[in-house]
Amino acid sequence: MKRVKLTVAYDGTHYHGWQIQPEGDTIEAELNRHLSELLKEEIHVTGASRTDAGVHALGNVAVFNTQARMPVDKIAIAMNTRLPSDIRIQKSEQVPETFHPRFCRVRKTYRYQIWNRPVQNPLVSRYSTFYYYPLDAEKMDKAAHYLLGRHDFSSFCTAMPDRPNHVRTIEEISVRREGDMITLQITGDGFLYNMVRIIAGTLLRVGGGQMKPEEMKTVLEAKDRSLAGDTARPEGLTLMGIEYLDDKQRG
Amino acid sequence: MKRVKLTVAYDGTHYHGWQIQPEGDTIEAELNRHLSELLKEEIHVTGASRTDAGVHALGNVAVFNTQARMPVDKIAIAMNTRLPSDIRIQKSEQVPETFHPRFCRVRKTYRYQIWNRPVQNPLVSRYSTFYYYPLDAEKMDKAAHYLLGRHDFSSFCTAMPDRPNHVRTIEEISVRREGDMITLQITGDGFLYNMVRIIAGTLLRVGGGQMKPEEMKTVLEAKDRSLAGDTARPEGLTLMGIEYLDDKQRG
Known part of the structure; x- marks a missing residue:
């Protein structure tokens, strides 16, 4: 076998x-x-x-x-x-x-892409979410950094009764703009249900000016899903890779 | 009107x-x-x-x-x-x-993308041509530079009886590798039928070692389509933009 x-x-x-x-x-x-x-x-x-x-x-x-x-x-x-x-x-x-x-112990990396321009681009629309209004990627990056480290991410997940533990560690997070494309990249030891998409949805609020970067901390500490943004659309999300950390479990 | x-x-x-x-x-x-x-x-x-x-x-x-x-x-x-x-x-x-x-006088830019890895990537396959064997992008870039300037591009076009003039000017051309993606970018005052795809197909020969970069000059000067490479597949090609150069013709 x-x-x-x-x-x-x-x-x-x-x-x-x-x-x-x-x-x-x-x-x-x-x-x-x-x-x-x-x-x-x-x-x-x-x-x-x-x-x-x-x-x-x-x-x-x-x-x-x-x-x-x-x-x-x-x-x-x-x-x-x-x-x-x-x-x-x-x-x-x-x-x-x-x-x-x-x-087993892993490091997972996700990417969330946002096409931020008043007109959709058919060459990127399968792998990014279209956002019409201008977004401030620097503010989004600043807000994202409040999530770094080990936290209870209850504000940023869709609750699943059989998975009560909401503590995860985000090791790296960044938001960068290149032309009209904004990319959120996030690496951590595991992600709760819808977690990256809810983080993306909350960062969209920050980027659009409806929320200040510092408020990200308040939302995180409240452990209350209703304070975070919407679950962003699925097409922007890509699971980039999974790294297995224990030697004996490595491929 | x-x-x-x-x-x-x-x-x-x-x-x-x-x-x-x-x-x-x-x-x-x-x-x-x-x-x-x-x-x-x-x-x-x-x-x-x-x-x-x-x-x-x-x-x-x-x-x-x-x-x-x-x-x-x-x-x-x-x-x-x-x-x-x-x-x-x-x-x-x-x-x-x-x-x-x-x-009217224009400057057109095309991009030809090649995914060069032994395995296809479904997230880029719509907009790039898959090439299994390793390619040397630096040699491709060197070969591409022989096409710069004003030339008769008869070797690099599918003949059309009603368009006998095969003289065009290539203003910029480059081949760059970024990870597994090789990108040919080419700007000129006009392109003959299948011209970018035949250039790409010929550069694939150079990248794969079947042709030396210097031979690009020989192929160009021969004005003989049969000496150039195959017409590369369409999915790698994107018309990036058209710039109109005369003031009164500008949008």
């Missing part, structure tokens, strides 16, 4: 997210179907991040066990000839049997 | 190019249809560049005459609520009655 880790990139535009749903295509279902056909045994992957409908990834992670003899590094190549063009396995590698993509 | 210039951006993935065809959607047909509906008169636009199927644009130009009273700058806004999401008018402005988008 071999345990295999896949690094998966996808354009989430046409998917109902990662996790298998009763209806609609999902990344998990595509992987299970094509892996099962390729390896001629029933495969059920375990994903690292269950991204939502419309969210993209450059480096999500899926793990599965197989009895197949195919060399592990060839699985990526063989899968890429079968998968739809909006999903591509970047790498397939063997990992220890104890490796679990969710229950 | 007013003469109106539109600056048009589009994702060409699902179009049969700019020019109206007996079958299949085209950018020109979409503009004519929605302009005619909006302005309640029959409109036929004249385009600056008849981009091919699958080619994109950030700043192509279309011109038309209208009797409508709608303020010219509002036409862009009104059109963007009607057009499919992969076409967006960036600007609408009044121009002199003598303005013709093709018969």
Whole structure:
């Protein structure tokens, strides 16, 4: 038995997210179907991040066990000839049997892109959120920095009854403007449900002048979701990558 | 009567190019249809560049005459609520009655993007050409510089019987690598049919080592299409913009 880790990139535009749903295509279902056909045994992957409908990834992670003899590094190549063009396995590698993509120390990086101009650009609209009114990216960057470090992020998540612990650590966060594109990049040890999109939605308020950068601290400390901004649209969000930190859990 | 210039951006993935065809959607047909509906008169636009199927644009130009009273700058806004999401008018402005988008001095800029990595990336695949084998971007840049200036570009065009003049001036050209993306950017006073894609295809040969940078000069001077590389795929090509140089023709 071999345990295999896949690094998966996808354009989430046409998917109902990662996790298998009763209806609609999902990344998990595509992987299970094509892996099962390729390896001629029933495969059920375990994903690292269950991204939502419309969210993209450059480096999500899926793990599965197989009895197949195919060399592990060839699985990526063989899968890429079968998968739809909006999903591509970047790498397939063997990992220890104890490796679990969710229950180990990680560093995850997300990017949230905002196209800030009075007119939409069809060449970036799949991977960014369109925002008509001018935004001050420097103020957004200043506000974002109040989130650095270890905090209870209850203000910035959609509550899930089975996951009461809202303490996470943000290691790096920045907001930069390049021309008409504003990019929020955020790295941390884990993210709560909708956390990056709620942070983005709150930063949009700061950028538009409805909220002062310093108020980010107040919102964080209140642990009250109603004080933060809206959950920003999914198309701007991309899971850039997941780094596994414990040696024995590394791919 | 007013003469109106539109600056048009589009994702060409699902179009049969700019020019109206007996079958299949085209950018020109979409503009004519929605302009005619909006302005309640029959409109036929004249385009600056008849981009091919699958080619994109950030700043192509279309011109038309209208009797409508709608303020010219509002036409862009009104059109963007009607057009499919992969076409967006960036600007609408009044121009002199003598303005013709093709018969005046211009500076056009094209970009050709190549994703150079053994695995495709679904987040860039709509706007770049995938190239598996390693490419040397510095050699490509060196080769590209032999094309600078005023030359007969017969080696780099698909012949069109009605357009015998193959002399054009390339004012700027560069090939740069940023991570796995290689970008050819080229500015000139006009481009022959398939010219940028044939230049890109020839540079791919140089980058892959099948041709030396210096041989670019030989190919150029031979005025023989058969010595240049293949016409590179359309999805990597984007018409970035068209600058009109004569004052009285400017928008």
